[in-house]
Amino acid sequence: MSNETLERQISLTPEVVKSKLQIALTRVEKTIQSLHDREATLVYNEDCLIEIKEFIEDVNGAERLVDNERKILKEPSLIEGRNVDAGAKIVSTELAAIKQKANTHYQKLCMEVERKRMEAEAEKQRVATIRGYMDNFKIEYSVKISDAKTSKELVDIERRINLETGNSNRYQELLPEFKTLCEPIRSLLTAQKNKVRELEELEITAREAAETGNDEVYLEVQDKKEALEAQIAETRVSVQETATTQAQTTTTQAEVVLTVVPKGGRSTWKWNMVDEKAATKRGWTQTIPNKEKIDEYLKQKREDGIEEEFVEGGVHFFIQKTY
Numbered sequence: 001m002s003n004e005t006l007e008r009q010i011s012l013t014p015e016v017v018k019s020k021l022q023i024a025l026t027r028v029e030k031t032i033q034s035l036h037d038r039e040a041t042l043v044y045n046e047d048c049l050i051e052i053k054e055f056i057e058d059v060n061g062a063e064r065l066v067d068n069e070r071k072i073l074k075e076p077s078l079i080e081g082r083n084v085d086a087g088a089k090i091v092s093t094e095l096a097a098i099k100q101k102a103n104t105h106y107q108k109l110c111m112e113v114e115r116k117r118m119e120a121e122a123e124k125q126r127v128a129t130i131r132g133y134m135d136n137f138k139i140e141y142s143v144k145i146s147d148a149k150t151s152k153e154l155v156d157i158e159r160r161i162n163l164e165t166g167n168s169n170r171y172q173e174l175l176p177e178f179k180t181l182c183e184p185i186r187s188l189l190t191a192q193k194n195k196v197r198e199l200e201e202l203e204i205t206a207r208e209a210a211e212t213g214n215d216e217v218y219l220e221v222q223d224k225k226e227a228l229e230a231q232i233a234e235t236r237v238s239v240q241e242t243a244t245t246q247a248q249t250t251t252t253q254a255e256v257v258l259t260v261v262p263k264g265g266r267s268t269w270k271w272n273m274v275d276e277k278a279a280t281k282r283g284w285t286q287t288i289p290n291k292e293k294i295d296e297y298l299k300q301k302r303e304d305g306i307e308e309e310f311v312e313g314g315v316h317f318f319i320q321k322t323y
Contacts (some may be wrong), residue, residue, distance in 0.1 A: 012073065017070075017073060020069065020073065021066050021069055021070070024065055024066070024069045025062055025065065025066070028061075028062075028065060030058060030061065030062040030065070035058070035059060035062065038055060038058075039055065042055060110261050110265070113258065113259045113260075113261050114261070116258055116259075117258055120258060127174070130170070130171055130172060130174050131174070133170055133171065134171065134174070134177075134178050134181065135243075135246070135247040137164055138181065138182065138185060138243040138246060138247065139240075139243045139244065139247060141157060141160070141161060141185070141243075142185060142239045142240045142242065142243035142244075143240065144157050145157055145185070145188070145189055145192060145236070145239045146236035146237075146239055146240055148192075148196070149196075150196065150200070151193055151196045151197040151200060154189060154192060154193040154196060155193065157189065158186070158189055158190075158193065161182060161185070161186060161189070164182075165178060165179045165182050181246055184242050185239060185242055185243060188235055188238055188239045188242065189239070191235060192232065192235045192236075192239070195228055195231055195232050195235065196232060198228060199225060199228045199229065199232065202221050202224055202225050202228065203225070205217070205221050206218055206221040206222060206225065209221060289315070294315060297312075297313075298317060301317070
């Protein structure tokens with residue numbers, strides 16, 4: 001901005017502008033005071049309509065003069081302002097283009113980082129779910145083994161464990177690990193099955209000895225049964241302890257190091273219309289008159305000689321008269 005421009009803007013205070021406009025009105029003999037005086041002498045009745053109308057036209061002329069003078073006084077500043085805006089727009093456009101190029105790549109990279117983070121989170125949840133299946137199965141079947149009373153029940157449980165440790169759909173890449181974790185329980189199950197079978201055979205022998213009255217064999221069998229029952233009870237506890245201990249031992253996954261998006265971004269809620277009728281029911285739409293088309297229609301009607309107000313297409317057309 002030149003010194004001349006700055007001095008001009010500083011010199012054009014409201015008081016200076018007022019003075020210049022008053023001088024312009026004085027030249028055409030329409031000062032504010034003279035108009036005040038003329039208005040004070042007006043007689044407002046029907047006989048004076050022409051005089052009143054002429055006075056209003058004189059005031060209109062004064063207003064037009066003031067508006068024209070205002071535009072003349074503003075014009076240099078307006079030109080300079082437009083030049084400032086145009087120059088700033090050129091530089092701003094160049095800066096925006098530079099930023100847009102970098103920002104496009106930046107947003108793409110950040111979206112990729114977020115995608116990887118979400119994938120990693122989903123993978124972590126998937127593995128946690130599979131491990132949950134593994135722990136639940138081992139605990140559930142350790143209870144079934146403990147509750148089993150016959151070798152047939154234990155054989156059925158063993159078959160179920162064999163089927164489960166072959167379920168690749170459920171345990172996916174963790175199936176080998178699942179099989180390994182089930183080995184201690186499977187080993188205890190096998191031992192328990194053999195002991196229960198032995199106990200069942202001793203019970204048969206004890207029953208036969210009781211039926212034949214062979215007290216010596218009966219007492220010997222009872223001693224063996226007591227020892228076996230103690231071992232079976234101990235195995236029941238071991239099976240449940242093994243399953244519980246495995247469930248409490250967290251298997252850590254390999255840590256995936258992800259890029260961290262720099263702070264400073266923001267999340268902004270957006271919306272787009274997907275069901276205009278539903279939105280209209282909620283009062284979320286609005287109707288805006290198409291002024292151009294309505295005016296075009298009214299022009300045609302006037303050319304056709306319409307003289308009275310009318311309603312057409314939901315629009316009321318009427319004459320508003322001023323004097």
